Amino acid sequence: MVIANEFDYQRPSTLADVTRMLAEHPGSARILAGGTDLVAWLRDDAIAPDLVVDIKNITGIHDLKVEGSALRIGALVTFSDLIESEVIAAHAPLLAEMAETVASQGIRNRATMVGNICSAVPSCDAGPVLLAYDTTVHLVGPSGARSVDINDWFVGLRKTARTDDEVVTHLTIALRPHGGVYVKLMRYAGEDLAQAAVGIVAYPDDDYRVTFGAVAPTPIRSTRIEDALHGKPLTESAVAEVVAMVRDEISPITDIRASAEYRTRMTEVMLERGLWAASERLAGRGPAYGDRLI
Amino acid sequence: MELNLNINGEHWALDVAPADVLLDVLRDKIGVKSPKIGCERGDCGSCTVLMDGRSVRSCLILAVEADGHDITTVEGISSDGLSELQNLFLVNNSFQCGFCAPGIVLSATELLEHNPNPTRHDVQEAIVGNLCRCTGYEPIIKAVLAAGKGGSE
Numbered sequence: 001m002v003i004a005n006e007f008d009y010q011r012p013s014t015l016a017d018v019t020r021m022l023a024e025h026p027g028s029a030r031i032l033a034g035g036t037d038l039v040a041w042l043r044d045d046a047i048a049p050d051l052v053v054d055i056k057n058i059t060g061i062h063d064l065k066v067e068g069s070a071l072r073i074g075a076l077v078t079f080s081d082l083i084e085s086e087v088i089a090a091h092a093p094l095l096a097e098m099a100e101t102v103a104s105q106g107i108r109n110r111a112t113m114v115g116n117i118c119s120a121v122p123s124c125d126a127g128p129v130l131l132a133y134d135t136t137v138h139l140v141g142p143s144g145a146r147s148v149d150i151n152d153w154f155v156g157l158r159k160t161a162r163t164d165d166e167v168v169t170h171l172t173i174a175l176r177p178h179g180g181v182y183v184k185l186m187r188y189a190g191e192d193l194a195q196a197a198v199g200i201v202a203y204p205d206d207d208y209r210v211t212f213g214a215v216a217p218t219p220i221r222s223t224r225i226e227d228a229l230h231g232k233p234l235t236e237s238a239v240a241e242v243v244a245m246v247r248d249e250i251s252p253i254t255d256i257r258a259s260a261e262y263r264t265r266m267t268e269v270m271l272e273r274g275l276w277a278a279s280e281r282l283a284g285r286g287p288a289y290g291d292r293l294i
Numbered sequence: 295m296e297l298n299l300n301i302n303g304e305h306w307a308l309d310v311a312p313a314d315v316l317l318d319v320l321r322d323k324i325g326v327k328s329p330k331i332g333c334e335r336g337d338c339g340s341c342t343v344l345m346d347g348r349s350v351r352s353c354l355i356l357a358v359e360a361d362g363h364d365i366t367t368v369e370g371i372s373s374d375g376l377s378e379l380q381n382l383f384l385v386n387n388s389f390q391c392g393f394c395a396p397g398i399v400l401s402a403t404e405l406l407e408h409n410p411n412p413t414r415h416d417v418q419e420a421i422v423g424n425l426c427r428c429t430g431y432e433p434i435i436k437a438v439l440a441a442g443k444g445g446s447e
Contacts, residue, residue: 002313002314002315002318003314003315004313004315005313006311006312006313007312008312008357009311009312009356010297011358011361032356032359034353035354035355035356035359036336036351039315039353039354039355039356040335040336040354041314043334043335043353044335051357052312054358056359080348103336103341103423103424104422104423104424105349105401105404105405105420105422106336106339106342106349106350106351106401106423106424107336107351107354109345109348109350109419110351110354110355115357134364161401178375217415
């Protein structure tokens with residue numbers, strides 16, 4: 001089984017070259033970073049680009065560092081980079097907790113977090129966590145740089161706010177004290193996509209972000225649930241109240257990997273456990289990052 | 295397109311098409327047959343090779359992406375005889391049909407390089423993306439743990 005489609009391959013060394021190439025092939029060029037989605041799609045004939053633009057020679061988009069009061073994560077940062085990074089362990093261990101659930105080592109060594117949200121499949125693991133972190137996505141296009149609030153990023157099934165001639169350069173996440181969780185339901189460890197997933201970040205003063213993966217066409221955030229939790233100490237009844245809201249906030253499908261009802265029920269369970277764990281982690285206790293809640 | 299890469303310490307220059315996949319180039323153009331053609335979509339791990347020391351799926355990498363990089367396969371780690379890990383696979387009967395073995399040996403080699411004394415959980419995590427349909431994994435985990443500096447479970 002070979003790749004049937006013929007295409008040109010370019011590995012430019014500047015962002016200006018990338019955006020020029022993308023602009024010269026409107027709609028028929030694809031960006032290649034880790035390739036774990038792109039090459040699979042090429043093999044499946046799911047895409048047939050004229051041009052593949054490999055961005056791995058671009059300097060300045062590998063960074064994973066604190067810059068001012070924000071965490072900066074370059075487009076070429078892989079899931080393995082996140083797991084091994086001391087910066088992530090110190091400032092955003094939730095990203096490592098999420099990254100550890102992505103596929104397996106051989107994929108994580110190549111797959112990038114930015115690529116994950118550019119592929120934008122409903123079950124993308126980075127989606128719920130980056131939504132919960134109020135992330136900003138930074139892009140460059142022919143007319144210059146712009147940034148997109150992660151809340152405006154996912155616009156539909158496998159569709160994002162990125163236009164065909166733009167390339168994501170990096171993400172930024174404001175540094176704030178927080179406790180976070182990523183809870184992922186899967187059939188077995190390794191190589192499985194989420195059947196359902198919950199991302200939660202608890203900020204001081206009972207300020208929460210609550211997000212879901214694999215239960216809608218895109219990763220989603222529930223501001224209704226966040227508002228219900230806002231400004232009140234977490235109690236059994238407060239948790240029960242928002243758990244009861246889950247069914248109206250998500251729209252899972254039944255497919256080969258799980259039924260809609262199972263996804264819904266497990267999302268409720270994951271939200272309940274996740275809220276307690278996030279709030280305990282904010283307080284400096286609770287389960288260690290990486291401990292599985294289900 | 296011209297492709298220059300190091301395979302098991304040997305420099306190769308060859309002409310490839312952009313659509314050629316690294317796995318196929320290794321097997322068909324270079325003659326390195328230990329990476330196996332399994333699922334061809336990154337799920338089974340039988341095509342695993344080390345790229346600059348890290349395990350990767352050669353079925354999901356275009357050959358041109360490997361330009362300038364070092365590729366290691368089991369042929370490379372056993373050029374001076376079997377590695378300690380490979381010997382422990384023999385001693386522990388860690389494979390039967392052998393189809394998964396090159397990938398698992400390389401995944402475990404990467405693990406031991408970064409973590410010389412892995413726990414059972416570390417070993418399971420490292421090989422979770424390498425499917426074996428014969429052994430039930432226990433003899434594999436035993437061999438990798440024995441290769442760790444702990445020497446045994």
